[in-house]
Amino acid sequence: MNDITRDYQMMLEAYQKAEGNPAVFSDSKIAHLVIHKNKVVGKHLLPGLEVLSQETPEGVNISLRVLPKVKIEYPVHLCFGVLPQEGVQLINIEAEIEEESKITLLAHCIFPNAVKVQHLMQAKILVKKSSSYSYNEIHFHGESGGVEVVPKAKIILEEGAHLATNFQLTKGRVGTLDIDYEVEASKNSVVEMLAKAYGYGNDKIQIKEKCFLRGEGSRGIIKSRVAVKEEAESEVQSEILAYGPYARGHVDCIEIMQDKGKARAVPIVGVFHETAKVTHEAAIGSVDKVQLETLMSRGLRQNEAIDLIIKGMLQ
């Protein structure tokens, strides 16, 4: 067995341990790309989906293109990971989703043994007219908290395009998380951004998501759900600025803190056209008393009730 085959097998095993279904990597209808550290160890593409990859000293540069009017039926699975205790993985992604096409990416980021691992991602995404791009990133970390996750993305939506991002880091210690996404939305485009994280120990969570609603009738929602306990800290900065006529935006942030955790929410909303409108709601604090007592009145112990509320929120 050569190194690449061995790394591929190890990534799949780690993925399976993280409750993933490795069968997706042998299904010919499902495209995938598996990257361990700076090596592409597995790749399967479909007609209409072009992926070029180039290994760099610390990671991989990926160029992804969905051809015009191609709708990829099943989510494309990306599997990123560093299996040793230490290492750096820098993923640069440039993606072009051509007109009237559609793709859903499901990225699994696996760092089960990390003691000192950096996972850095820089993405530039162009979602062209009337196309749809959905990016889901789910992390599986170990219990040491030795991971630094820094995903940064700049995304441009052309007229009538649709973007959905879904970031989840709720299994294992977060370590350090520093998300920074920025989206420019053109006429009648739609932005949906969701981030969920659960920090404990001395985890540090920073989520910064920014959406510029430039075009007429553009719409955006930024939703975040974060829980911190023990000595973990979180700061969520969600910003929607509406410039286009009849643009509509909404920021929705809930952070729950327990023990000595610290949580901070900074919703920023701005409107620069008389017909545009942006709303926001933010709740930050300990577990809601009525929710807690409702569950306890069904016989759940306090810690069970808190767990259920937090798991529900992060689900």
Place this chain on the structure above:
Amino acid sequence: MLKIEALNLKKENKLIINNVSFEVFDGEIFGILGTNGAGKSSLAYALMGSAGYQPDSGKIIFDGIDITKKIIDERARLGITLAWQEPARFEGISILDYILLGSKQKVHALAEKYLEQMRLTPSEYRNRLVDKTLSGGERKKVELAAILGMKPKLAILDEPDSGIDMLSQAAVIHLIREIKNYGGSVLLITHDEEVVRIADRAALMCSGLAFKIGSPSEIIDYYKKHCKPCPTKEYPSEENGK
């Protein structure tokens, strides 16, 4: 089953539960009738053990056990539960799982049966969450279905009919009868004299006092004559007593 002895609770220097004593027997439906602000919900919270509603004096005895100092989940595990007047909403918890929270049988088919009994079509609700996408009336009915799921010895129903459309009021009556059928008791809190008719006995509550215990018709008569409009919304202070 439930014995309340000289219960007093003061909040912000107001006596919101004022020397309340009554008993609810096994298998009995006991109504508490009163106008808004009479202290009915405060009594419900005190009986359930809600934080901030611990009595200043008096006793709550349930099945022979003094539960006055027990916390909510301990009371729940003894067989008491509360259907909240304005139930909380939860992200990520499915309706079926919510209904079965207090149930020993975690079987979704049972939860669907309880939904049906509360006049909610299971196929429309089985994949939904107990979150803010439910209307007030829907959420209320899910709460009542969860009471059926738990099968408590004592169900405290705080204004179970409020926020529910007229056509669904029968479901509330059905719930109360179901609890009685399996031998449970109900403390039925309401401001609606028609709803309290289902009770075996009732008490009138006003300004934190529960007085005039009797048959529902006696209590309703008194309520109609003396409580509409209520002569005072003032709670008695410690100085002026009753």
